[in-house]
Structures are given as C-alpha cells and as structure tokens.
Amino acid sequence: MNRARLVLLALMFLTPPATLIGFGSYYLWEHDRLWVWWPLLACFGIAYFLSWRWTRRGGGVLPKTEVPPPGYWTDRDRIAWEKVDAKAKSFESVSLDQISNARHYTEIALDLATEVGLVFNPDSEDPFDNLTLPEVLACVELAAADLEGMVQKYIPGVHMLRIRDVKRAKKAYNLYKAGQDVYWVGAAVVSPISTGLRYLASRGAIGTLMNRIQSNLILWFHTAYIHQVGRYLIELNSGRLKVGVKRYREILAAHQEPPADNVADRTAGPTAEATVEATTPGATAATPAAPTKAITIAVLGPVKAGKSSLVNALLGKQLATVDRLPVASGIRYDTKLAGGQPVTLFDTSGYGEQVSDHDFAAAVEASRDADLILLVTPAMSPGRVADVDLLDRLKAWFAEKPHLRMPPVVTVVNQVDLLSPKAEWAPPYDWKSGSRPKEANMRECVAAVKEQVGPRAADIVPVCARSGETFGIVDGLVSVVVSHLDHARGAAILKAFDAAAGERPVGKMADQLGNVMSAGMNALAGWLKKK
Ligand SMILES: Nc1nc2c(ncn2[C@@H]2O[C@H](COP(=O)(O)OP(=O)(O)OP(=O)(O)O)[C@@H](O)[C@H]2O)c(=O)[nH]1
Ligand SMILES: [Mg+2]
Numbered sequence: 001m002n003r004a005r006l007v008l009l010a011l012m013f014l015t016p017p018a019t020l021i022g023f024g025s026y027y028l029w030e031h032d033r034l035w036v037w038w039p040l041l042a043c044f045g046i047a048y049f050l051s052w053r054w055t056r057r058g059g060g061v062l063p064k065t066e067v068p069p070p071g072y073w074t075d076r077d078r079i080a081w082e083k084v085d086a087k088a089k090s091f092e093s094v095s096l097d098q099i100s101n102a103r104h105y106t107e108i109a110l111d112l113a114t115e116v117g118l119v120f121n122p123d124s125e126d127p128f129d130n131l132t133l134p135e136v137l138a139c140v141e142l143a144a145a146d147l148e149g150m151v152q153k154y155i156p157g158v159h160m161l162r163i164r165d166v167k168r169a170k171k172a173y174n175l176y177k178a179g180q181d182v183y184w185v186g187a188a189v190v191s192p193i194s195t196g197l198r199y200l201a202s203r204g205a206i207g208t209l210m211n212r213i214q215s216n217l218i219l220w221f222h223t224a225y226i227h228q229v230g231r232y233l234i235e236l237n238s239g240r241l242k243v244g245v246k247r248y249r250e251i252l253a254a255h256q257e258p259p260a261d262n263v264a265d266r267t268a269g270p271t272a273e274a275t276v277e278a279t280t281p282g283a284t285a286a287t288p289a290a291p292t293k294a295i296t297i298a299v300l301g302p303v304k305a306g307k308s309s310l311v312n313a314l315l316g317k318q319l320a321t322v323d324r325l326p327v328a329s330g331i332r333y334d335t336k337l338a339g340g341q342p343v344t345l346f347d348t349s350g351y352g353e354q355v356s357d358h359d360f361a362a363a364v365e366a367s368r369d370a371d372l373i374l375l376v377t378p379a380m381s382p383g384r385v386a387d388v389d390l391l392d393r394l395k396a397w398f399a400e401k402p403h404l405r406m407p408p409v410v411t412v413v414n415q416v417d418l419l420s421p422k423a424e425w426a427p428p429y430d431w432k433s434g435s436r437p438k439e440a441n442m443r444e445c446v447a448a449v450k451e452q453v454g455p456r457a458a459d460i461v462p463v464c465a466r467s468g469e470t471f472g473i474v475d476g477l478v479s480v481v482v483s484h485l486d487h488a489r490g491a492a493i494l495k496a497f498d499a500a501a502g503e504r505p506v507g508k509m510a511d512q513l514g515n516v517m518s519a520g521m522n523a524l525a526g527w528l529k530k531k
Pocket of ligand 1 (some may be wrong): 301302303304305306307308309310322348349350414415416417418463464465466467
C-alpha cells in the first residue's frame with residue numbers, strides 16, 4: 001500500500017469524528033455552553049496524571065521483571081546479579097529498531113555472559129571455556145521458557161504480533177502522526193477555537209500518554225529479557241544447570257516452603273507438643289506424605305553439653321539416648337515443625353576441650369549434611385575456644401566451596417538452670433528484660449557467649465534441655481529455628497544441586513555410548529537392507 005492511499009484512508013477515517021466534533025463545538029458555542037469543555041479537559045488532566053504515574057519506571061502497571069534473587073543464592077551469585085541488574089538499568093529507553101533487531105539481543109546476551117562468567121572465573125581468558133553444551137542449552141531453555149511465560153501473561157495480543165509487525169509499527173506510528181496533523185488542520189478550518197484548545201490538551205496529554213505507554217512496554221520487555229537471561233547465566237556459571245532442566249526444576253520444587261495455610265499456624269501460640277511433632281526416628285528419608293524435602297539440623301557441641309537432651313526436648317519425646325557413651329557417628333530423628341516443615345535432627349557425638357582432627361572430620365561430615373547447625377554449649381562452660389575453633393574451621397571449609405553456603409548457626413546456651421541462684425528453678429524466665437536474679441544472669445551469660453562467638457552465629461538462645469524441666473525450647477529455640485528456615489532451605493538447595501551434579505557420571509557416559517552404538521547399528525542394518 002503506498003503512502004498516498006494510506007493518507008487517503010486516514011483522512012476518510014478521521015473526517016466523520018472531525019465533522020462531529022466541529023458541529024458539536026459550534027453548537028456549544030452557539031448555545032453558550034462552551035463550559036462543557038472544562039470537565040472534558042479535567043478528564044484529560046486526570047488521565048494524563050494517572051498515565052504518568054502508571055508508566056513511571058518501576059511504578060508501572062506491569063510487574064517487576066527482577067525476580068527477587070532466590071534465597072539459595074551465594075554471595076558470588078549476588079555479585080553477578082548486581083552486574084545483571086546494572087546492565088538492565090543502563091537502558092533508559094529502548095527504540096523500536098532495537099527491540100526488533102535479533103543482533104541487539106545476541107549482543108546483550110554475549111555481553112552478559114562475559115560479565116557473569118568473569119565473576120565466576122575471574123582468571124579465565126574465556127569465561128565460556130568451562131561450560132558444557134547441555135548446560136548452555138539448559139540455560140537458553142529456562143530463560144526462554146520464563147520470558148515466554150511473562151510475555152504471554154502481560155502483553156495483550158502478543159501471540160498475534162509478528163516481528164514484521166513490530167518493524168512496521170515504527171512506520172505506522174510516523175504515518176499516524178502525519179494523519180493526525182492532517183486531521184488537526186481539517187478540524188481547525190471547521191472550528192478554530194475548540195480545535196486549538198483540544199490540540200493543546202492532546203499534545204500535552206494523549207500524545208505523551210501514548211508515547212509513554214509504548215516506551216514503557218518496550219522497556220519492560222527489554223528489562224525482562226536482561227533479567228531472565230542474567231538469572232539463568234548465574235545458574236549456568238554456578239554449575240547448577242549441570243543437572244539438566246528437568247532435574248533442576250524438580251530440585252527447586254522439592255525445596256519449596258510448605259503450603260501457606262500450614263505456615264500460618266507456625267507462629268500461633270505454640271505448646272510443646274503442638275510445635276514439634278515426632279515421627280519415626282532413625283529413617284533419614286523424608287516422610288512420603290510431605291512434598292517438601294526435610295531440612296537437616298545438625299546438633300553439634302562439646303561432650304555432655306546436652307545435645308541428646310536437646311534433641312529429645314525438640315522431639316517432645318525421649319528418643320535420643322542421654323548419658324551414654326558418645327556414639328561414633330550421629331543418629332537422625334525425623335520430625336516436623338508445626339506448619340508442616342519436615343526436619344531431620346542429627347544428634348552427633350561431641351568433641352573435647354580441643355577439637356581433634358577426628359572430631360573436626362566428624363563435625364564437617366555432619367555440617368556437610370546439615371542445612372542448619374545448633375551449636376550446644378553449656379552455660380557454665382568456662383571458655384568456648386573449641387566451639388569457636390570448630391566454627392572457624394567450618395567457615396574456612398565452606399569458603400573453599402563458593403558454590404555452597406555454610407548453614408546458619410544458632411548457638412544454644414544449655415543448662416541455664418545451673419546459673420546462679422542454682423537452687424531456684426521457676427520458669428518461665430524473661431531473660432531479655434526480666435529483673436529476677438536468674439533472668440539477669442541469663443542475660444549476662446548470653447552476652448558473654450555473644451562476645452566469644454561473635455558473628456559466627458546468627459542467633460543465641462538460652463535453654464534448659466533437662467528432661468521434665470525444659471525451658472526456652474518452644475517459645476525460644478523453635479521460633480528462632482523457624483526464622484532461619486529460608487536460609488537453611490537455601491543451603492539445602494545448593495547441596496542438592498551439588499549432589500545431583502555428581503550423580504552417575506560414569507553411568508551417564510555408558511548410556512550415551514549405548515545410544516550412539518544402537519543408532520550406529522540401526523544405520524548399518526538399514527544400509528545392509530538397501531543393498
Ligand atoms: N542441669 C541440666 N542438666 C542437663 C541439661 N541438659 C542436659 N543435662 C544433663 O547433662 C548430661 C548430658 O546430657 P546429654 O544429653 O547426654 O549430653 P550430650 O551432649 O548428648 O552428651 P554426649 O552425647 O555424651 O556428648 C545428662 O545428665 C543430662 O541430664 C540442662 O539443661 N540442665
Ligand atoms: Mg548425646
């Protein structure tokens with residue numbers, strides 16, 4: 001269709017409304033009712049204001065494209081994400097030319113891949129060197145699937161919009177502007193005053209509004225593209241896509257938070273029995289009824305600190321053996337927090353005043369499995385050198401594995417009943433602000449432990465785990481554990497990816513060789529048949 005025909009069509013479309021507006025305005029002017037324009041102009045004003053508000057960057061009607069960084073991301077992942085986000089925000093506006101040009105996307109993807117790759121392999125000449133083809137394809141698949149979902153959901157009619165249409169949109173937009181000018185000239189001839197007024201309002205409001213909505217939508221898509229590609233480039237470089245798309249999705253789904261209706265009653269006035277309900281001990285597998293994977297809580301600490309007693313207090317049952325010779329390897333007990341989060345309590349054997357290499361190996365073994373660590377330390381303990389040493393060594397161990405995260409540590413100050421005045425035991429105690437001597441001593445003891453352990457622990461909770469005399473377990477410790485569940489889940493997810501990536505590499509090779517061989521045999525059989 002040539003330009004003259006388009007202009008003719010535009011004229012024919014615009015003539016009827018222009019004529020009506022002209023006659024209408026003339027009528028209003030004749031009958032002295034020009035004031036009708038003022039409420040109409042007010043409408044324009046309000047629409048303009050709303051459009052301005054709704055099309056502001058970040059304050060728009062479209063959802064945010066930066067999916068909040070997943071809880072399981074490591075520090076390194078977050079550094080890479082900052083680069084991705086900065087890249088997305090570096091585009092103040094995007095043109096229709098850019099949005100419809102395939103090279104533009106390729107360039108951005110390569111730029112991002114290099115930037116993210118360098119965060120993970122700073123010394124590498126080519127940050128793509130360490131990646132495998134299936135991983136890269138998994139990254140493309142996941143980013144594309146997410147982006148497709150977002151676009152289908154939020155851009156009306158996108159399924160009918162061809163790339164060609166986007167390219168044409170720019171031309172059409174220019175033609176529309178030309179047609180609009182013709183219309184204004186025509187209307188001005190019929191009714192100069194009202195046309196002048198409307199022209200001003202339209203240029204100020206409608207024109208800007210259309211421009212803003214259009215560029216807002218384009219920028220939204222562009223930002224979504226950068227965020228999604230960046231997000232999966234981080235997953236790719238961290239090695240989490242080694243497991244393949246299917247397994248990747250399965251692992252994330254298995255570590256979801258339990259359904260919200262359960263979560264709500266987690267915090268509702270708990271009683272000892274209601275907050276922690278024990279299930280079968282011994283078995284490590286998660287309860288089949290629970291779709292959520294169990295969080296493993298390792299209970300570490302010096303010998304006779306009361307670790308097994310604490311496990312019993314948390315289970316609400318006497319399952320762990322107290323006052324026995326330490327068991328060589330730990331014992332696991334499966335239970336559930338109120339709210340449905342399955343947890344496995346891992347009761348370990350303790351260490352002496354100095355952490356021997358053997359003790360440390362056992363603690364590493366337990367922590368490697370753990371998603372959260374309860375470090376039990378007796379209130380009357382004169383020093384905590386061994387505890388601090390253990391945490392430092394664990395931290396160093398995890399620091400060498402930047403694809404994992406050290407589980408959060410909660411220090412449990414046990415045996416607070418032995419604090420002065422020793423003869424008195426009348427719980428509950430308000431150790432945070434109470435004025436009884438025992439309360440003040442608990443506060444002092446917690447402060448001392450805090451000073452000794454420092455930032456190595458995320459929280460410190462005083463408890464009494466002695467059977468029949470428990471204090472601080474449900475209201476104190478369980479609530480604190482719940483507050484660190486997200487972090488614990490993050491540690492669990494990273495470990496699950498790590499374990500899955502190391503699964504059956506030899507078996508997989510054998511499968512692939514088998515596939516190649518059977519394809520070869522089929523081809524040979526086909527060739528022989530033809531002969
Ligand atoms: N007074 C008091 N005694 C406690 C408390 N918690 C545990 N105990 C006692 O401390 C002793 C050791 O408790 P366990 O639970 O076996 O300690 P553990 O850390 O598991 O010991 P090992 O496994 O041998 O390292 C037992 O006699 C418990 O009754 C407490 O809060 N107050
Ligand atoms: Mg024990």
